[in-house]
Amino acid sequence: MxxxxxxxxxxxxxxxxxxxxxxxxxxxxxxxxxxxxxxxxxxxANAGLIVPSHSVPMANPRTRRLAFKGLFHPQSPLRIRVRPDFDLLLWLWRFHRSCSAQKMRAGMGALCKLNHASLKLWKDLIKNENLACGFQQKGWLIVYKKEKAFREALEDRELLQSYGIKAEIFDGRKTLDFCPFLLPEISGGVFYPEDAHLDPAxxxxxxxxxxxxxxxxxxxxxxxxxxxxxxxxxxxxxxxxxxxxxxxxxxxxxxxxxxxxxxxxxxxxLQPAKGYVISTRLPDNFPSFPLYLSEAKVAITPLEDSLRIAGALEFEGMDFKVRKKGVSRILNFSQDYLKQTGSHDILAVSSGLRPCTPDxxxxxxxxxxxxxxxxxxxxxxxxxxxxxxxxxxxxxxxxxxxxxxxxxxxxxxxxx
Ligand SMILES: Cc1cc2nc3c(=O)[nH]c(=O)nc-3n(C[C@H](O)[C@H](O)[C@H](O)COP(=O)(O)OP(=O)(O)OC[C@H]3O[C@@H](n4cnc5c(N)ncnc54)[C@H](O)[C@@H]3O)c2cc1C
Structure with missing residues (x-):
């Protein structure tokens, strides 16, 4: 040793x-x-996305609203099991304090700089060390069903662009032309061409x-x-x-x-936030870039021979248990957006605990x-x-x- x-x-x-x-x-x-x-x-156990575009910190006014809703709606993608745990309660208080628009903007600036530097290092690392892990820089399409969510996304996009994150805006029609795999009834999409993905394990x-x-x-x-x-x-x-x-x-x-x-x-x-990853067979004609189903908070990543569907944010302590309801919620949401998910052909389901700070x-x-x-x-x-x-x-x-x-x-x- x-x-x-x-x-x-x-x-x-x-x-x-x-x-x-x-x-x-x-x-x-x-x-x-x-x-x-x-x-x-x-x-x-994650979606394998390398996404500088995801530089809005988790502590923001919208997530705070979602967290509050999640206390009462079992179908919410964000769930908190409130319990008499001093560390959790202090964490929630600090999270609440970090959710102001001003703190969110400061956090976004810091994350953008970190993310830009990381993307460059990712490309050097993969190339210099010749790592076989399915790394591809094909961009990332975020899809919005609701008009309100799409409008809010446009505000975020402006801020992100001011930090040098490139984005293309699509209306509903153009989103469907760009990704015919989606079901109709889409309000719009934002495509981030610099984002990448890989098989993390x-x-x-x-x-x-x-x-x-x-x-x-x-x-x-x-x-x-x-x-x-x-x-x-x-x-x-x-x-x-x-x-x-x-x-x-x-x-x-x-x-x-x-x-x-x-x-x-x-x-x-730090609080662990559990998420689930469902691997299915890769449906024919799935796009070569990953998607994010915005309202459902579900990421979908095409890997070499499988499709990875990832979602949920459950604050339940150090608990890896895969809840059947959590998994079905992710699959049901995906079916609302996609023509096919391969959900009848599930290869594996796992859970991972994200290490989350209050800000x-x-x-x-x-x-x-x-x-x-x-x-x-x-x-x-x-x-x-x-x-x-x-x-x-x-x-x-x-x-x-x-x-x-x-x-x-x-x-x-x-x-x-
Ligand atoms: C559903 C889901 C989807 C996600 N999607 C993405 C994504 O697309 N892109 C992205 O950037 N991030 C994503 N994440 C987040 C990302 O997966 C995590 O932030 C990241 O994996 C954390 O990496 P880590 O090395 O810090 O922790 P871990 O990968 O958890 O590694 C910590 C390691 O420490 C070991 N360890 C613990 N205690 C000890 C000990 N006492 N002694 C020795 N070893 C110990 C553990 O066994 C573990 O292997 C996602 C997460 C989830 C759950």
Whole structure:
């Protein structure tokens, strides 16, 4: 076991794997530990979209309205199981405070910059490392059934365009011409030509292979259980397979990060938001680009030999249970928009827990009191999109280099 390394990365999802990549490329010795198999967390169960266009933070006035509705409507895509849990209640209060139009705009600016940088890194990473993971930059079509939702989208589009995100607006007729796979009764669509998609689990496994070639030691089935610190330094990371004594530690454990942070006395405001992924056979003539069914909050991604239908945002704690009702809701909504979904031919159903912060921005930060601990988590709905830039920033933090994106909006303790 490689007990000593310059950096120990905790978590074998997209964020941990990308952090390991940029760290080893920066000349550091790196060990990665993962409690299960690589990509067994949320990075294996998502829509596989790389979407700078999705830069409106989750904390915004519309999501707040949806969250409120979700308390009373079981069919809502956003559900919160309210329970006597102090961390959840504090998180909800902070979420509510982050939903003002002004805070949303500031968050959007920060996310746009991060997303732009990540898209560029995505293209370099795929090309330079020749990673076979179905990466394609074919754009993303967002479809609106209701006129009101379409009008609101046009407002968002103007803001996004002011941050350099390109978009094409289609009325209902043009949306159907562009995507004949849709059923009629569409108010309009917005096409984001720069967005991309891939198979996320294949990406993590292809990158892991490359990491091993580059000298990263990867330990699957290795769970971090506790930490020891002396003189403002994390000195020992204890796992079920022995102790590690790295110079630096990167916490990239997704939705599990807050319980690990508690072990070092840190309160990390993260809530897991469960979503479902349904894989079906790829229907004939499905477009080569992914879709988003706006009102249903369902993403549909064509992969090489399957169709991935993903949706739901359920705040129910660390619970992976696949609720039949949640899955049927996603399939029913999809059938309202699409001529065929392949739903009679389901190949697999899984769930993933998005690590969500109250303001919808990730934590990418050195711990101010334990400077050899770097936290890289809380990416919510954008963990795949933002994995490369997060990895790059982590390597810059460890090496005390100037960051490629301003880190201030992503600092720890910004809610205190
Ligand atoms: C339905 C759905 C659709 C989504 N679609 C998209 C999308 O299209 N595009 C996008 O950008 N994002 C999407 N997301 C969000 C994205 O999947 C997540 O933000 C991202 O996967 C988080 O990556 P991560 O590496 O931080 O966490 P994870 O992938 O969850 O990885 C964390 C890892 O840490 C490990 N771990 C936990 N505790 C320990 C421990 N004690 N010791 C060692 N290892 C530990 C876990 O086993 C896990 O493998 C979607 C999410 C869902 C649920």
């Amino acid at each position: 490689n007990e000593r390394a310059d950096v120990l990365v905790i978590g074998g999802g997209a964020v941990g794997a990308c952090a390991a990549y940029y760290l080893v490329r920066a000349g550091l010795s790196v060990t990665l530990v993962e409690k299960g198999e690589l990509a067994s967390g949320c990075s294996g 294949r990406f993590v496994s292809a990158l892991a292979e490359r990491l091993r070639d580059l000298g990263v030691t990867i330990y699957p089935q290795t769970e971090v259980r506790s930490f020891e610190s002396t003189n403002s330094k994390l000195t020992v990371v204890r796992t079920n397979r022995g102790d590690f004594r790295p110079e630096n530690v990167v916490l990239a454990a997704g939705a599990w990060s807050s319980s690990l942070a508690k072990k070092i006395g840190m309160n990390l405001p 919808g921005l990730p934590f990418i930060s050195r711990h101010p009191e334990l400077p050899n601990l770097i936290v890289a988590t809380g990416h919510g709905m954008l963990g795949i999109t933002l994995a490369p830039v997060t990895g790059k920033l982590v390597s810059q933090i460890v090496r005390d280099e100037a960051p490629c994106v301003d880190l201030n909006p992503f600092r720890l303790f910004r809610f205190c």
